[in-house]
Amino acid sequence: MKRHPRGDNVRRALAQEAARIMAEHGIRDFLIAKRKAAERLGVEDGPALLPKNSEIEAALAEYQRLFGGESHLSALQAQRHAALAAMRYLEEFEPRLVGA
Template identity: 65%
Template sequence: MRQDRREKRSHKGHPRGDDQRRLIAIEAARIISELGVRDYHQAKLRAAERLGIDDERDLPKNVEIESALKEYQRLFGGEAHIERLAQLRSAAIEAMRYFARFEPRLVGAVLEGTADEHSAVCLHLFDDNPDGLALFLDERGIPYEQIERRLRFGRDDEADVDAYRFDAGDVTMDLTLLPLDAQRQAPLDRIDGKPMRRANLAAVQQLLDESGSR
């Protein structure tokens, strides 16, 4: 009985489990929002180090960080966050029209509403010609950085694909080129491991219209 009381006092003085995960998630959300760290795993490791928590069992899941990030932006983002999100969604609509031949889909933070001043507009484009997008950009004189990105489509199904990044004014565009059949099967989201949510032009326009009417 005395041992039980000692254990309860210890837990009260040094929060464990859910409490520590919550603290790390909140700090990770601050790091992501204020410092522009886009990697959730890196953000939670930095948050745990800052809080002096070294037990990996206390690290929150990515979905917990995503939830904390939405709460952080709701509490501290204010009108600036709302205006920046609208700006990014407007830029996404313009880009989707420009790249219409590639049947673009919006993904990521701009779609989910967690975007901030550090976020890029992320689009999935589709073409069976692996050089199609590079040729399109070259023909229009758009300078870009080409990178390789690994996506997961299932537990044992990964693929390396090309992605292209460039700045359009004060907005960074991030375009991932996928084969046409990838329109039917979205890659798995790094946050929850489920098929990534994607939106076509009409759906993004509706999001922008709804946010403007509030």
């Protein structure tokens, strides 16, 4: 199926705005972020134009790389260490790691 370049540009802009919303406002729900981005950019909330979650994840990683820099990496490392410590503390309950 052939895609229209303007549609791709709109999807990319929506993905970038949704990523910014998620990063700055702590929103974790992709659909909410997509709808807020569409509203802010004046795009009708049509499923054909909304970006995939994977597109938003990629845009979010890029946003964090550009604007989070070393502080984001340090915070992420600290969160991972805290999660590991919590899993060790709860070892008798056989915790499982899920998510990113």
